Every structure is written in structure tokens, then in C-alpha cells.
Amino acid sequence: MARNRENSRALYDRALSVMPAGVNSSVRATQPYPTFVRSGDGAHVIDHDGNRYLDYVMGYGPLLLGHDMPESVAAAVQRAASEGPMYGAPTEVEVDLAEFVVRHVPSVEMIRFVNSGTEATVSAVRLARGHTGRNKIVVMQGGYHGAQESTLVEGDAEHPRPSTSGIPQSFAEHTLPVPFNDEEALREVFERHGDDIACVLTEPILGNSGIVMPEEGYHEAIRETCDEYGALYVLDEVITGFRVGGLGCAQGKFGVTPDVTTFGKIVGGGFPVGAIGGRSEIIEQFSPSGDVFQSGTFSGHPVTMAAGLATLEFCAENDVYDHVNALGERLREGLTDIVADRAPEYTVVGTDSMFKVVFGRANTGPQSDCCSAGCRQDPTCERSPDCPKTGADVADGETQRWDRLFRPFMEEQGILLPANQMESQFVSYAHTEADIEETLEAYEAFFS
Structure with missing residues (x-):
């Protein structure tokens, strides 16, 4: 059952009358319209329709500790x-x-x-x-x-x-x-x-x-x-x-x-x-x-x-970096397994508490063990000839599929991601192991 997002739609309609494209930063203009956030709660945000989302935007990076300040x-x-x-x-x-x-x-x-x-x-x-x-x-x-x-x-x-x-x-x-x-x-x-x-x-x-x-x-x-x-x-x-x-x-x-x-x-x-x-x-x-x-x-x-x-x-x-880096590694490893099995042309990237799946067009095999927690530019990796080495390599991927199909699907699963394939995704101190497993299940559902 699709989530009710009528209030976000109505707010976007109002915003279009008073702000260019209805937003104050170009990367917030998602398809078909943005989710308007009412509040944050730990690793989650709640929109104006009461929907709750696991948040991996994290303010585009500043919220290392999550939405609740210690x-x-x-x-x-x-x-x-x-x-x-x-x-x-x-x-x-x-x-x-x-x-x-x-x-x-x-x-x-x-x-x-x-x-x-x-x-x-x-x-x-x-x-x-x-x-x-x-x-x-x-x-x-x-x-x-x-x-x-x-x-x-x-x-x-x-x-x-x-x-x-x-x-x-x-x-x-x-x-x-x-x-x-x-x-x-x-x-x-x-x-x-x-x-x-x-x-x-x-x-x-x-x-x-x-x-x-x-x-x-x-x-x-x-x-x-x-x-x-x-x-x-x-x-x-x-x-x-x-x-x-x-x-x-x-x-x-x-x-x-x-x-x-x-x-x-x-x-x-x-x-x-x-x-x-x-x-x-x-x-x-x-x-x-x-x-x-x-x-x-x-x-x-x-x-x-x-x-x-x-x-x-x-x-x-505190153990902030140990916590977020361990969750980031677990998430990237899980994504690598999913991609290797369901979408071997894609590449999992990231390090520490940053992660992303790049919807690329690789013809080589999946990532080897040396890059199982995210691409390391290791020349011994089976994916190395096709892994993203420049910005153009990412831009040449299936960006439309990411923007128009994948991100909206994940939003319906209760996972909030950035507007496009080019932006990083972030794990915060508020995320838990259960959140990571829920996220991996959502990714697997999309690729199944």
C-alpha cells in the first residue's frame, strides 16, 4: 500500500508559487515532489503526513550524531x-x-x-x-x-x-x-x-x-x-x-x-x-x-x-567513530553481496560511514574480497577495470534509473536517500544494527 503523502504534495504546490522549483537548494527537488520533513528522531525523519523514514541523507553530511543532539x-x-x-x-x-x-x-x-x-x-x-x-x-x-x-x-x-x-x-x-x-x-x-x-x-x-x-x-x-x-x-x-x-x-x-x-x-x-x-x-x-x-x-x-x-x-x-564505521562496513558488505547476486554491473562504494551503490554499466565480474566493503581502487579486484575512477564514470551510469525508479521505491520502503546518484549517503551514531538489516532488506527487495 502506497504511503499517504498528500501534505507533502500540498506543501510543494504552495512552494512552487513562492520559490524557484519549490526548493531552496537544487538537490532537494526530487521526483515527483520532495518529502517535506516535519521533525527528526534519532536515525529517522517524520514527514508532514506522519510517515517515518530511516534517514541516510543526514542533512547531506553534517549530522554525524543523528537528529537527536546528545x-x-x-x-x-x-x-x-x-x-x-x-x-x-x-x-x-x-x-x-x-x-x-x-x-x-x-x-x-x-x-x-x-x-x-x-x-x-x-x-x-x-x-x-x-x-x-x-x-x-x-x-x-x-x-x-x-x-x-x-x-x-x-x-x-x-x-x-x-x-x-x-x-x-x-x-x-x-x-x-x-x-x-x-x-x-x-x-x-x-x-x-x-x-x-x-x-x-x-x-x-x-x-x-x-x-x-x-x-x-x-x-x-x-x-x-x-x-x-x-x-x-x-x-x-x-x-x-x-x-x-x-x-x-x-x-x-x-x-x-x-x-x-x-x-x-x-x-x-x-x-x-x-x-x-x-x-x-x-x-x-x-x-x-x-x-x-x-x-x-x-x-x-x-x-x-x-x-x-x-x-x-x-x-x-565516546565510541562514535567505532560505531558508525562498523555499521558502514556492515552495510557496504551486505550491499556488495546483494549487488553481486542481483546486479553485478553495479559497484558499491564508500568508506568509514559513507556509502553508495553506483548504478554503473560494468562488464567485468563482481567486486572481489579486497573491495567487499566498498571500492578501494585495488588493481587486483575483479571489478577494477570498470570501477568508478572519475566523476564521469559515475555520471555515465544509469542515473535515470537511480533517480526515477530506485529512490522513489526506497522511499516507499521507508528509506530516505538523497535526490540523485551523485550525492553521498551517510550512517550516523543514531543508526543501529537493526536499521542496517532493515535497509539491506529494502535494497534486496528492489533488486529482486
Whole structure:
């Protein structure tokens, strides 16, 4: 029996009259209309018709602890809010959060907080250009760094073009897209433009392309190439920061040291946030200590800072990462078994508490044991020739089947997933082993 979603439909009808496409973020516009959420409850959300869903969107990543804040986090948020909404002046809690990040992420010696992941990457690109005196940046095809002019660029390094209307072609000419995991393409673009490349901007894992893992040695190659040409290595950890690799973030997991790191999502405990961290001599180039202008009315917002600090302290003092990573591994292993038996052309991807099934078009055999808990880019894996290595590999899959058939089916089963194949899915501290088994049963039902 189909779920009653009349109230979501009615709200969407109203929203279409006052908001473009009825939403405030393009990825929320699902088929045939979005589920309007009334409240969250642990690992679940409840819509305006009273339907309850296991949630793997988790706010697109920020809700590592789930929808219910632990008592310590809730108390910190309530205390900060009760003392005043904001001040436009420094507060102790922003210093406390900065010290926490610096203490746990070795590459970060100083940090500046902003209001979103987009603002963080905008500021990081401006900082790299100001610090080096160069204009061009290298980005990964299929990577995403927020809604900013410098990175909403497609094509290749010799023929870059805006990926959306509203951006002048002259902006795109300073951005050089290369395929992820392609060391040769990276070297070639530096050989042609190295004297004017300010930075390489990349995610450690492509988190907005169905989760594409790096091949062994790829980030080390970026580090070495940046050092050789005097460019900055900017690592976008907006999605992975304090989720992959625990408190040391993905850079700790992969053993790489960027010059600059951007943060967002979890570092704000579910409230709007972004941050730019890195070596002191680089971060101090921000005004007023340096010549790179950066400012913001809501930067270091006391409620966000309190939420972020209390969230990360809770993670440090409890078994959060052991719990979410174990559930993520169990889920990916179960999905690998289902896909191998029912849809061998598809690939299970992810690491730690991130997961996804990429609806690909592989002709090779299923994933081998080395990648049974998610694609690891292991060349010995039977699936290796066809596993997703770039953003284009994910985009070339059966995205319409994912969007129009799979996601709506799962929603009817009480499983809420992101709007499309390109977005990551997340396990939270509130999820349980029973939730994982329920989820696997729903996936199996779709593929049966």
C-alpha cells in the first residue's frame, strides 16, 4: 500500500508559487515532489503526513550524531542561544573550537571560521591566489566545491567552460579541470601552466560523484607536483572532515599533508558553518593581518561554535567513530553481496560511514574480497577495470534509473536517500544494527 503523502504534495504546490522549483537548494527537488520533513528522531525523519523514514541523507553530511543532539551538545546550544543570538564580536567558544581543530588536525596551525562550505572554498581559492600571486587553479572533473564561479567549470584544461549560465567565460579560463586519479593529466597541465597555477583544489574522495576513492599514491602525486611548481595543495574536507578518518580527518587516513584545508558540515554540529585552516604563514594572509580580504557578519557565530565544539568533544569522548564505521562496513558488505547476486554491473562504494551503490554499466565480474566493503581502487579486484575512477564514470551510469525508479521505491520502503546518484549517503551514531538489516532488506527487495 502506497504511503499517504498528500501534505507533502500540498506543501510543494504552495512552494512552487513562492520559490524557484519549490526548493531552496537544487538537490532537494526530487521526483515527483520532495518529502517535506516535519521533525527528526534519532536515525529517522517524520514527514508532514506522519510517515517515518530511516534517514541516510543526514542533512547531506553534517549530522554525524543523528537528529537527536546528545545532552551535552543540546545544553551547549541552548546556553549559547539563551545568552544572545550573536554579537559581531569575538567570543571564547570560537577560540575553543579553533584550538580543538588545531590540536587534532596536524596540517592546521591556524583557522578562520566562515558560514558555509561554499564560502570556505571561495575564500581558500582567493587565499591561494593572493599568497602565490598566480591566477589559475586546478580542479577535478566531477568534483564539487560549492556554488562559486571559480569551480562551476566543466570541460578540460584546454577547453574549460562554465557549467552554468551566469558565469562569464573569462572566469572559467582561469580554472583547469583534470580527471581525478589521472597523474599524467595533472603533470601535463602543470607543464603547460605551472608558472600561473595558484593551487590544486580537490576533495580527498569525490563525495559529490557517488563517492570515488583515490588510487594509491594519487594524493602524494598532487603533493609532490605542487611542491615542485610552488603551488598550494588545497584539500576540500567539507564532506569528509571529522567523518572519514575520525578526528584526524581524511588527510590523516590517507597520510597526506595539504597546505590549506576547507571544512564545513560536522565542524558546525549541524548548524551553518565553514572554515579554512592551514599553515600559519598562509592563513595569516587573510585580512587584517594580511592582504587577502575576508570577512563575514555571521562568521564564528556563537551558537554554531558551541554546537561544533560540543559535537567534536562528544566524538572524542565516546565510541562514535567505532560505531558508525562498523555499521558502514556492515552495510557496504551486505550491499556488495546483494549487488553481486542481483546486479553485478553495479559497484558499491564508500568508506568509514559513507556509502553508495553506483548504478554503473560494468562488464567485468563482481567486486572481489579486497573491495567487499566498498571500492578501494585495488588493481587486483575483479571489478577494477570498470570501477568508478572519475566523476564521469559515475555520471555515465544509469542515473535515470537511480533517480526515477530506485529512490522513489526506497522511499516507499521507508528509506530516505538523497535526490540523485551523485550525492553521498551517510550512517550516523543514531543508526543501529537493526536499521542496517532493515535497509539491506529494502535494497534486496528492489533488486529482486
